[in-house]
Amino acid sequence: MKEIILIKNGELALKGLNRSTFEDILIKNIRRRLKPLGEFEYRKEQSTVCVIPADSSVDMDEASARVGRVFGIACYSRALMVEKNMEEILKYTPEYLSSQLKNASTFKVEGKRADKKFPLTSPELSALTGAAVLEKFPHLKVDVKNPEVLITIEIREKNAFIRGNQTKGAGGMPTGTAGKAAVLISGGIDSPVAAYMMAKRGLSLIAVHFASPPYTSPQAEEKVHKLLREVSKYSGNITLFTVGFTEIQEQIRGNCPEDLFTLVMRRFMMRIAQRIACKEDCHALITGESLGQVASQTLLALGCTDSVVDMPVFRPLIGLDKDEIISVSRKIDTFDISIEPFEDCCTVFTPKHPKTKPQQSVLENAEKLLDVDALVEKALENTKVMNICF
Amino acid sequence: MSVYLDNSATTKPCAAAVKKAVEMMNENYGNASSLHNCGYSAKKELDAARSALASFLSCRENEIYFTSSGTSANNTAIFGTALSKKREGRKIITTKLEHPSVLKSFELLEHEGFEAVYLSPGKNGKINLDELYNAVDGGTVLVSVMAVNNEIGSIQEISKIKDIIKAKKSGAYFHCDAVQAFGKIPLTPKKYGIDLMSVSAHKIHGVKGAGALFVSSGVKITPVTVGGGQENGIFSGTEPMPAICAFAAAVGDLGSIDKNLEKAGELKSLFLEKLKNLDKVYVNSPGDALPYIINISVEGVPSQVMLNSLSAEGIYVSAGSACSKGHRSSVLAAVGVAPKLIDCALRISLSKNTTENDMDLLYNGIVNAVKRIRR
Numbered sequence: 001m002k003e004i005i006l007i008k009n010g011e012l013a014l015k016g017l018n019r020s021t022f023e024d025i026l027i028k029n030i031r032r033r034l035k036p037l038g039e040f041e042y043r044k045e046q047s048t049v050c051v052i053p054a055d056s057s058v059d060m061d062e063a064s065a066r067v068g069r070v071f072g073i074a075c076y077s078r079a080l081m082v083e084k085n086m087e088e089i090l091k092y093t094p095e096y097l098s099s100q101l102k103n104a105s106t107f108k109v110e111g112k113r114a115d116k117k118f119p120l121t122s123p124e125l126s127a128l129t130g131a132a133v134l135e136k137f138p139h140l141k142v143d144v145k146n147p148e149v150l151i152t153i154e155i156r157e158k159n160a161f162i163r164g165n166q167t168k169g170a171g172g173m174p175t176g177t178a179g180k181a182a183v184l185i186s187g188g189i190d191s192p193v194a195a196y197m198m199a200k201r202g203l204s205l206i207a208v209h210f211a212s213p214p215y216t217s218p219q220a221e222e223k224v225h226k227l228l229r230e231v232s233k234y235s236g237n238i239t240l241f242t243v244g245f246t247e248i249q250e251q252i253r254g255n256c257p258e259d260l261f262t263l264v265m266r267r268f269m270m271r272i273a274q275r276i277a278c279k280e281d282c283h284a285l286i287t288g289e290s291l292g293q294v295a296s297q298t299l300l301a302l303g304c305t306d307s308v309v310d311m312p313v314f315r316p317l318i319g320l321d322k323d324e325i326i327s328v329s330r331k332i333d334t335f336d337i338s339i340e341p342f343e344d345c346c347t348v349f350t351p352k353h354p355k356t357k358p359q360q361s362v363l364e365n366a367e368k369l370l371d372v373d374a375l376v377e378k379a380l381e382n383t384k385v386m387n388i389c390f
Numbered sequence: 391m392s393v394y395l396d397n398s399a400t401t402k403p404c405a406a407a408v409k410k411a412v413e414m415m416n417e418n419y420g421n422a423s424s425l426h427n428c429g430y431s432a433k434k435e436l437d438a439a440r441s442a443l444a445s446f447l448s449c450r451e452n453e454i455y456f457t458s459s460g461t462s463a464n465n466t467a468i469f470g471t472a473l474s475k476k477r478e479g480r481k482i483i484t485t486k487l488e489h490p491s492v493l494k495s496f497e498l499l500e501h502e503g504f505e506a507v508y509l510s511p512g513k514n515g516k517i518n519l520d521e522l523y524n525a526v527d528g529g530t531v532l533v534s535v536m537a538v539n540n541e542i543g544s545i546q547e548i549s550k551i552k553d554i555i556k557a558k559k560s561g562a563y564f565h566c567d568a569v570q571a572f573g574k575i576p577l578t579p580k581k582y583g584i585d586l587m588s589v590s591a592h593k594i595h596g597v598k599g600a601g602a603l604f605v606s607s608g609v610k611i612t613p614v615t616v617g618g619g620q621e622n623g624i625f626s627g628t629e630p631m632p633a634i635c636a637f638a639a640a641v642g643d644l645g646s647i648d649k650n651l652e653k654a655g656e657l658k659s660l661f662l663e664k665l666k667n668l669d670k671v672y673v674n675s676p677g678d679a680l681p682y683i684i685n686i687s688v689e690g691v692p693s694q695v696m697l698n699s700l701s702a703e704g705i706y707v708s709a710g711s712a713c714s715k716g717h718r719s720s721v722l723a724a725v726g727v728a729p730k731l732i733d734c735a736l737r738i739s740l741s742k743n744t745t746e747n748d749m750d751l752l753y754n755g756i757v758n759a760v761k762r763i764r765r
Binding site: 217343 | 698702
């Protein structure tokens with residue numbers, strides 16, 4: 001007898017012949033996340049993955065919390081793995097699920113037999129188990145349509161599994177199944193949410209941050225590390241590239257018209273991010289922009305920042321309101337870090353009246369006053385790399 | 391090489407303090423309450439440290455209680471007084487200039503039903519003694535006024551406060567947070583009519599982990615940190631011997647308060663004279679402030695950017711107060727500094743070891759930052 005975690009794949013079941021590859025990546029992701037907690041055995045059975053700890057010392061609360069953050073899982077539940085006989089099933093079911101059953105008023109038992117040689121039929125299995133539960137918890141009523149607690153007894157090849165209600169998983173696709181992309185991260189509320197949302201669709205991430213000391217503090221960089229550590233709980237390891245951006249910002253301030261500061265700066269960021277992305281085998285950029293949120297995020301402004309790169313730019317927050325973004329950031333525990341009061345490079349030299357309807361040609365003219373290529377090269381040379389993992 | 395000008399946050403421990411702390415860890419590590427020789431030997435060091443501090447403050451040894459910090463000394467004095475005198479009255483008086491360890495203690499007591507009065511400073515950074523006179527009444531149990539403010543260095547008229555309490559026939563205790571004043575101006579509690587006075591070791595080149603509370607004989611406070619009954623029951627917990635003995639060593643190493651003060655005054659005047667070469671630099675500290683603390687605003691250079699810029703050159707100062715990270719200083723607002731200048735405020739805090747060269751390097755650092763950053 002042992003407590004295990006049963007995991008149901010999400011959209012993976014739809015992936016036809018690729019399914020096995022997807023499942024293997026999912027298991028690899030779960031394995032990496034659970035490794036620090038102890039030894040586990042992983043069994044693939046139909047559309048279920050069974051995660052079985054090697055011994056009872058494993059912290060199963062933490063293990064299931066971690067499973068809850070792995071993308072590609074539709075739902076999961078903790079279950080008790082017992083011998084495949086009625087004696088054990090009847091003895092352990094009420095006991096194992098007592099905390100759920102105590103506070104409920106209705107329940108239902110669903111018997112499932114993968115092993116058709118089991119002597120009882122599924123309805124017989126359900127009826128006997130239901131009677132045993134009622135005996136221990138006489139206050140309960142059976143409700144087959146809409147039970148508060150759905151008890152499932154699965155008869156598998158080697159063992160029987162007892163489980164109660166399932167928990168909703170993180171959803172999405174296993175990280176890494178969709179390729180790799182680079183997220184531009186500032187330290188604000190939006191970019192970590194954007195990173196999280198794209199990781200959810202199966203992308204592995206690298207991150208690019210722009211630092212402008214002395215205008216920005218070492219604490220602002222530290223804040224980005226903390227944010228990415230939270231995101232990495234979902235996405236797995238993230239390599240962070242911190243680009244020294246001071247000279248570019250000073251050059252922009254010294255040479256360009258003030259109302260274009262932010263856009264010229266954004267274009268530099270995109271160019272540099274794309275260079276890093278190419279080198280790191282990424283095939284898209286990710287930003288936390290939301291249409292119309294600030295002057296540099298108007299339709300025309302976004303067009304002007306896009307036009308300096310060839311890669312697809314993913315903006316998963318484009319249609320979200322700020323409060324919607326904030327609610328995701330609270331869910332993934334980045335909100336409280338994001339609001340720490342350290343300036344990032346986006347707020348250095350903010351123009352008083354930024355252009356909201358910029359023209360491509362005006363920006364290009366402004367950039368003629370700068371040696372764009374040389375500045376980009378220099379910034380790339382002045383880049384620090386660090387690996388961030390949970 | 392670095393220039394450390396954040397001495398109001400903490401100071402570099404002096405060699406004598408470090409030596410003493412190490413000695414206490416290596417050789418004299420006993421628990422001063424133990425009854426064997428190893429404990430007894432620690433006890434003797436504890437007595438010697440107490441005696442050294444008592445003689446520095448011209449008081450009796452049994453009036454000195456070691457604590458773990460300036461904060462714990464302030465908490466012990468304020469809550470201790472409130473608990474011991476709550477039947478005599480419920481009014482407590484302090485100023486808006488105080489350190490959070492005093493202000494937050496007062497706020498907590500307000501929640502417990504005390505009536506707290508917060509006196510505002512004038513533009514000179516001092517409270518108006520007439521207002522204090524009017525605030526004190528028969529139900530007042532505590533007046534807590536800091537000697538030197540930690541952000542702007544303003545000095546209160548400490549010697550007059552007990553007289554006001556007496557004139558109003560109040561039995562209130564007078565507590566003085568002397569953490570920034572200790573060792574920098576002559577402040578012997580008896581002479582100044584102070585009932586309770588808090589000091590801290592690491593602000594005077596001791597090591598972190600020790601503070602002390604002077605409690606005048608006859609003054610009764612109820613202990614709020616209870617346990618093994620150390621420090622005559624006023625502050626329980628095994629004494630942090632390395633920090634306490636290093637504290638005494640640092641006191642012994644202070645030198646002449648007057649000479650140090652004179653030197654700090656000269657460094658301050660020279661520095662302020664040089665600053666006149668720069669446009670739009672404002673001095674927030676009042677003219678008669680403690681010269682060790684110089685608060686200025688360099689318009690157009692936000693505090694944090696100036697701090698980063700100086701820090702990159704190995705020059706360390708503080709933005710406003712090191713204790714209020716990320717918050718706009720309420721003290722600067724209270725003395726009438728405009729919000730946009732509060733955002734550019736710098737606190738430069740000297741020690742007795744600061745040199746003219748240090749101040750020159752700071753000045754150059756500020757000039758460089760202004761050239762680069764101000765638009």
